[in-house]
Amino acid sequence: MDVVKAAVAVPLMVLGLLLSGCSGTKTADSVMTSASSQCGGQTMENRFIVQWEDGSFSVESGKSKDEFRDSFVTQNLALIKHVDADQKIQLPNQNDLRVNATADVGALATGTLNWGPAMIQASALWSKNIKGDGIAVAVIDGMVDVTNTQLRPNILINPNEIPNNGIDDDNNGYIDDVYGIQVNAGTNDPTKNKHGSHVAGTIAADSTVGPVQGVAPRAKIIPAQFIDNDGGGSVGDGIIAMNYAATRGAKIMNMSWGGSPCIPNLQAAMNSLSNQGVLLITASGNEGENVDYTPSYPSAFNLYNQINVAASTIDDFMIYFSNFGQKSVHVAAPGVDIYSTVPGNQVESMSGTSMASPMTAGAAALLWSAFPTATAQQVKQALLKGVDVTAGHEFQVSTHGRINVNKSYTILKSMLGL
Ligand SMILES: [Ca+2]
Ligand SMILES: [Ca+2]
Numbered sequence: 001m002d003v004v005k006a007a008v009a010v011p012l013m014v015l016g017l018l019l020s021g022c023s024g025t026k027t028a029d030s031v032m033t034s035a036s037s038q039c040g041g042q043t044m045e046n047r048f049i050v051q052w053e054d055g056s057f058s059v060e061s062g063k064s065k066d067e068f069r070d071s072f073v074t075q076n077l078a079l080i081k082h083v084d085a086d087q088k089i090q091l092p093n094q095n096d097l098r099v100n101a102t103a104d105v106g107a108l109a110t111g112t113l114n115w116g117p118a119m120i121q122a123s124a125l126w127s128k129n130i131k132g133d134g135i136a137v138a139v140i141d142g143m144v145d146v147t148n149t150q151l152r153p154n155i156l157i158n159p160n161e162i163p164n165n166g167i168d169d170d171n172n173g174y175i176d177d178v179y180g181i182q183v184n185a186g187t188n189d190p191t192k193n194k195h196g197s198h199v200a201g202t203i204a205a206d207s208t209v210g211p212v213q214g215v216a217p218r219a220k221i222i223p224a225q226f227i228d229n230d231g232g233g234s235v236g237d238g239i240i241a242m243n244y245a246a247t248r249g250a251k252i253m254n255m256s257w258g259g260s261p262c263i264p265n266l267q268a269a270m271n272s273l274s275n276q277g278v279l280l281i282t283a284s285g286n287e288g289e290n291v292d293y294t295p296s297y298p299s300a301f302n303l304y305n306q307i308n309v310a311a312s313t314i315d316d317f318m319i320y321f322s323n324f325g326q327k328s329v330h331v332a333a334p335g336v337d338i339y340s341t342v343p344g345n346q347v348e349s350m351s352g353t354s355m356a357s358p359m360t361a362g363a364a365a366l367l368w369s370a371f372p373t374a375t376a377q378q379v380k381q382a383l384l385k386g387v388d389v390t391a392g393h394e395f396q397v398s399t400h401g402r403i404n405v406n407k408s409y410t411i412l413k414s415m416l417g418l
Contacts, residue, residue, distance in 0.1 A: 028073040032065075032083045033264060041261035047086035048072075049236040049265040053079050057243060057269055059086060059236035084265045089238070091142070091195055091231035091257055091354075108339070113347075114213040115314050116202070116334030116359050121406035122215050125366050130409070132216025132365040134372065137203050138245030138253040139358075140238060141196035142231070143188045144223035145343040146179045150210035151200055155179050156220035158248065172247060180223035181244050183237040192229035194342040198350050199256050201341030202358040203365065212341050215362025215405070216369070222248050227257065235260050239269040246273055251368060251376070254361040256283045256354035260297045267301055274305040279368075279376040281361040283353035284310045285323035290396070292325035300328040305376040307364075307383060311335025311356040312402050316393050322353055324396040331387055332395045332402040333359040363405040367412055374412060382412035 048068055050058050062068030065085065073083055111118065125131075136156050146155045156179075160170035163178040174181050182188050190197055200221045205214035224241035227233040242253055253273070260266060274280055282298050284291060291300045291308075299308055311322040312332040319336045323329065335356030342348045360383065367379050374382075386408030387401025394400040 026077060028069045028077055031077070031080050032069055032073060033085065042088035044086040044088060044234060047234065047236060049084045049086050049239060049263070050080060051082040051265050051268055053081045055272060057239050057265065059234075059240060082265055082268065084263050086234045086236040087260055087263060089233050089235060089257055089260050091193075091227060113211060113339050116338055117213050117215050117362075119314070119316070119334050120215070120359065120363055120403050122213075122363065122366060124406040125370065125409055126217070130366055130370045132204060132219030132362070132369045135216065135219045135252065135365040135369045136222055136248065136250045137216070137219050137361055137365050138222040138224050138242070138248075138250035139196055139200045139203070140224050140226065140241050140245065140253055140255050141199050141257065142193040142227040143182070143190040143196050143225045144180070144200045144221065145190040145197040145341070146223065148197060148201075148341050148343065149345050150205040150207075150212055150214075150341050151197065151221065153206045153209065154204040154214070154217075154219065154221055156222050156248065174244065180225065180248075181241065183224070183226040183240045183244075184228045184233060186228050188225060189229055191343045193227065193231055194348065195231065195256070195354065196223065196225060196227070197342050198340045198348065199254060199354065199358045202338060202355060203254065203362040205341050210341070210345070212339060212347055215359060216365035219362065219365040219369070222250050233257070235263050235266050239266060242269060242273060246276065246278060250278060252279045252281060252361050252364050254281050254358050255298055256357045258283060258285050258296050258299045262297060266297060270298055270301060270306070271303055274303040274376075277376045278305065279364055279379055280306040281357050281364065282306060282308045283357040284308050284325070284329045286321045286352050287323055288321045289323050290325050291323045291329060292327045295328065299323065300325070302328045305380060307331065307360055307380055309333050309335075309353060309356045309360045310395060310397050311351070311353045312395070316390060316402060318395050319351070322356075326396060326398055329397040330384055331360065331397055331399050332356065333363075334402075335359065360403055363403055363408065366405055367408055370409060371412055371416055371418070374416060378412060378415055382408040382415060385411050
């Protein structure tokens, strides 16, 4: 599947020349993040994230910042709102994620295998037949193994795209995007990077066909892949993946990655999605830091419709490596020794805020499927107000608690006057 968004740049360049007289005081320098306001990170010298005046984003290439400013930016200035150098992001390697050996699932007590959904009381909603129906959740991550027995039933199919014919049948800019997209142009093998499959299973593994209980076992996953086999990706590709998922109807997006320093265009892109009513769930990060004072992004953006999630243990304490913060982290969710789907129809345990975030995304999908007229903000507030706060276990997050989707259900019902 190829990304053909770059082709849009040609007509825009022509139009840009025509309109350049209307650009006012805008200059090529004024729309580009200056070197002095860049705040570290692994800048990609030849790639640029362009925010256009119409609210869209694209990733463009150039020989250098100066060359890009003098050619592309100058020529398209009237249509460009802001330009950032793209930056690399990197998932923790598999050891840092504390991947355990493939579990002998049969030997595990059920309470151990699916302790996360149990702790947040998801089963209380399942028993009411509330299971995430009709809610699309985007996994903005590495490749999702769409052949996995427990994931396959819950991958959202693009009905207007004919598979494997090399044609963009629905004319959405992406060839053969039947399941989702791969923004990263490399060879993407879900067996090399299991993170996306694990995240997807926590959200929506179909519990009728395997041992993993997804929190919302009938929600639909939109795989929007931008992280490669080695866990690397770029902020610009992440923005493309998010905006693609929005066009496919994602109500919720899970972002189990971070570490980016301040990139105005990442904030602008996510703020736009938040303002469109998309609920953005982010992992607080695994550095054990207070992100109110040591922010990394997108964790610490604190957007209107963002929930930033810390990781808790089976004993209901925050794990030592979870980032925290009274202002910019909102809730905790189970994120340690989380068993979920990986390629080969296997089940593995991973630990990290990467696992706590999809636990929360799944909870949001349950609530939204129960109350489809709720706004993203109402779902967020219900999740925040429904947390369990246990004496002696208070989390250093704004709500001091760990999510409880059953309590949040009652709160949301009341908020909606139902
Ligand atoms: Ca298409
Ligand atoms: Ca096609």
